[in-house]
Amino acid sequence: MGCEMAKHDIPYVNLPAQGREQLDDLKKILEQVVLRGSFVGTHDDLAPLEKRLAEYCGTTEAVALNSGTDALFLSMKVAGIGEGDEVITPPNSFVASTATIIQLGAKPVFADVLSDQNVDPEKIARSITPRTKAIMPVHLTGRICQMDEIMEVANKHGLVVIEDAAQAIGSMYKGRLAGSIGHFGCFSAHPLKNLNALGDGGFVTTNDKEAAARMRRLRAHGMADRATIDEWGLVSRMDTLQAAVLNYRLDKLPDIITKRRANAALYQKLLHHDRLYVPPDRNEEFNTFHTFVIQVDRRDELQAHLKNIGIKTAIHYPVPIHLQPAAKALGHKMGDFPMTERQANRILTLPINQYLTKADVETVAGEVLAFVNQ
Ligand SMILES: Cc1ncc(COP(=O)(O)O)c(C=O)c1O
Numbered sequence: 001m002g003c004e005m006a007k008h009d010i011p012y013v014n015l016p017a018q019g020r021e022q023l024d025d026l027k028k029i030l031e032q033v034v035l036r037g038s039f040v041g042t043h044d045d046l047a048p049l050e051k052r053l054a055e056y057c058g059t060t061e062a063v064a065l066n067s068g069t070d071a072l073f074l075s076m077k078v079a080g081i082g083e084g085d086e087v088i089t090p091p092n093s094f095v096a097s098t099a100t101i102i103q104l105g106a107k108p109v110f111a112d113v114l115s116d117q118n119v120d121p122e123k124i125a126r127s128i129t130p131r132t133k134a135i136m137p138v139h140l141t142g143r144i145c146q147m148d149e150i151m152e153v154a155n156k157h158g159l160v161v162i163e164d165a166a167q168a169i170g171s172m173y174k175g176r177l178a179g180s181i182g183h184f185g186c187f188s189a190h191p192l193k194n195l196n197a198l199g200d201g202g203f204v205t206t207n208d209k210e211a212a213a214r215m216r217r218l219r220a221h222g223m224a225d226r227a228t229i230d231e232w233g234l235v236s237r238m239d240t241l242q243a244a245v246l247n248y249r250l251d252k253l254p255d256i257i258t259k260r261r262a263n264a265a266l267y268q269k270l271l272h273h274d275r276l277y278v279p280p281d282r283n284e285e286f287n288t289f290h291t292f293v294i295q296v297d298r299r300d301e302l303q304a305h306l307k308n309i310g311i312k313t314a315i316h317y318p319v320p321i322h323l324q325p326a327a328k329a330l331g332h333k334m335g336d337f338p339m340t341e342r343q344a345n346r347i348l349t350l351p352i353n354q355y356l357t358k359a360d361v362e363t364v365a366g367e368v369l370a371f372v373n374q
Contacts, residue, residue, distance in 0.1 A: 006310030008363055013192060014355040022249075026198070029248055033241045041240040043216060049243045050203070052250055057169070057187075058180035059205040061212035064238035064246075065219055068166040068188025068202035072100040074218055074236060075184035075204050076134065078211045079160040081106050085133035089164075090119040091322040091332075092340040093138040097164045098321045106133070108330070110322055112337040116280065117141060117293065117347070120339075121149035128157055137182070138164040141279065141316075142194075142290040144173035147181045154182075162186060166202070169195050170257050172286035179205040189246055194260070194290055195253050197242040259354035260289040263361050267292055267350065270365035273372050277346075291316055292352040294368070299348050302371050311364055314349040 019026075038045055046064040053062035065071050081087060083105040089097050091110040101108040109132070111123035117140045124135055135154050137145040147163075154161045161182030165171075168178035169187055179185020187193075189201030206212055217224055222233030238246075264279070264287070271278045277295035279287070293316065296302060303313050320340045322332035334341060350364055 006308070008310035008367075010311045010351055010356070010360050010364060011353075012312035012314055012349075012351045013353050015191060015196075017355040018196075025248060026245065029244045030241065033244050036240075039240050040237060041243060045240045046238060046243050049238075049247045049250075052247065053187075053203055054205060056250065056253075057185060057205040058177040059185065060207045061205065061209060063204045063206075063212050063215045063219070064243055065202045065204065065215075065236050066238055067200045067236075068164075068186055068190065069096040069100060070219070070234070070236040071166075071186035071188070071202040071204045072096060072136070072162065072164060073103060074215045074234075075162045075186055075206075075211075076100060076104055076106070076136075077218065078214050079134060079162065079183065081133050081160070084131060086129060086131040087134045087136055087162075088124050088127045088132060089136040090138055090140075090340070091320045091337050092117060092317065092343065093140065093164065093321065094166065094317065095321055095324070095326075096166070097136055097138055098327070101136070107131075108321075110332070110337055112339045113343070114146075114339070115277065116143060117343060118143060118145040119150075121146050121153060124150060125153045128153070128159075132157065132159060134160040134162055135182075136162045136164055138166075139168035139171060139178055141293050142168050142171050142288040143279065143285060144168060144171050144178055144181075144287075147173050147176070151181065160184075165205075166190075167193070167290035168288060169193070170253060170286075171288045174284045180207075183208065184211070189242070194256055194288055195246060195249060197249075198245050199239075199242060201238050201242045201246060203238070256354045257288045260352055261287070263352045263354075263356055264289045264292055266358065266361045267352070267365055270362065271368065273369060275372050276368070289352055291349045293347050293349050295343060295346040296348060296368075296372065297346065299346050302368065303348055305371055306364075306367060309367060311367060312351060315347060316349050318344060320344050 085106040165178040166188035171178040185205035218233040219236040
């Protein structure tokens with residue numbers, strides 16, 4: 001007996017489609033890198049991409065790294081964050097934002113979030129102690145946090161602001177670009193991001209020339225030159241191949257953002273229901289929609305139903321960081337961050353990738369509404 005065909009066939013992401021579209025160009029890029037024979041770049045290999053990334057993100061510097069995780073780690077390291085320091089951050093992020101704070105010997109202090117899933121500036125202000133050294137807002141889903149309020153708190157207390165902009169390349173808030181508002185912007189070029197490598201990648205943006213130079217040393221063993229180790233470093237540089245791919249794909253990013261925003265606008269138009277929270281469309285924001293996350297009762301049932309009828313969705317993220325087994329030593333319990341915990345049970349990420357057709361988006365919206373109306 002064969003399997004029954006699902007009613008629809010709508011993937012959550014579609015990397016094979018991107019691969020098919022770009023395969024000829026990617027082959028040429030691979031050939032160039034292989035024949036040149038330089039794979040783990042010098043500054044010269046990465047410099048053209050760094051220049052373009054800085055321009056794109058509205059800063060003077062960009063430092064190309066092997067991941068968004070190391071972008072967070074190295075930003076905090078050059079900001080002098082370490083043992084005994086506190087960094088305020090939301091508990092509903094991807095684990096990397098908290099994990100890097102802990103890897104530096106500092107303490108993550110969680111601040112709960114607003115209805116739009118981004119950190120609440122008032123909760124940040126209330127979490128400040130004499131040990132607070134930095135604030136790490138996370139621009140979740142591609143929506144920039146309330147940065148005016150966050151910068152005001154930071155400036156009042158002399159704190160460093162490290163924007164986790166992993167999901168927000170090209171996003172804007174009151175005309176300012178993600179990664180250009182705080183002291184450091186940390187980006188991921190993971191294959192699932194809007195600007196994506198063929199593996200891991202990431203970068204830091206900053207206007208601090210000295211900090212950028214230090215990060216460039218730290219990403220390559222702390223080497224000042226071939227013979228001199230200035231300080232103990234890591235291997236956090238971006239591969240030449242990934243740099244070449246990102247340089248090529250950066251040209252395609254505006255079009256990807258336009259398509260994702262069009263898909264989001266269509267969802268926003270179609271998904272009207274009092275039992276459904278849909279990401280708002282605000283005048284002062286330019287959201288690039290890395291993800292499109294609705295909030296709904298009976299989320300697990302809805303996700304299972306959509307899966308059964310051939311519509312793939314995701315959950316970002318099912319278990320808040322403060323409730324992870326790894327976070328046990330921080331001493332948190334259920335109830336500490338009610339908004340984050342409530343959202344963790346209600347959030348559902350709908351497909352929004354640039355390869356969806358208008359009919360696909362209409363189908364997903366129609367099936368979600370049909371379920372909610374039951
Ligand atoms: C919010 C957030 N922070 C940090 C990261 C870490 O980036 P990477 O996977 O490139 O290390 C990611 C992406 O995976 C992310 O979504």
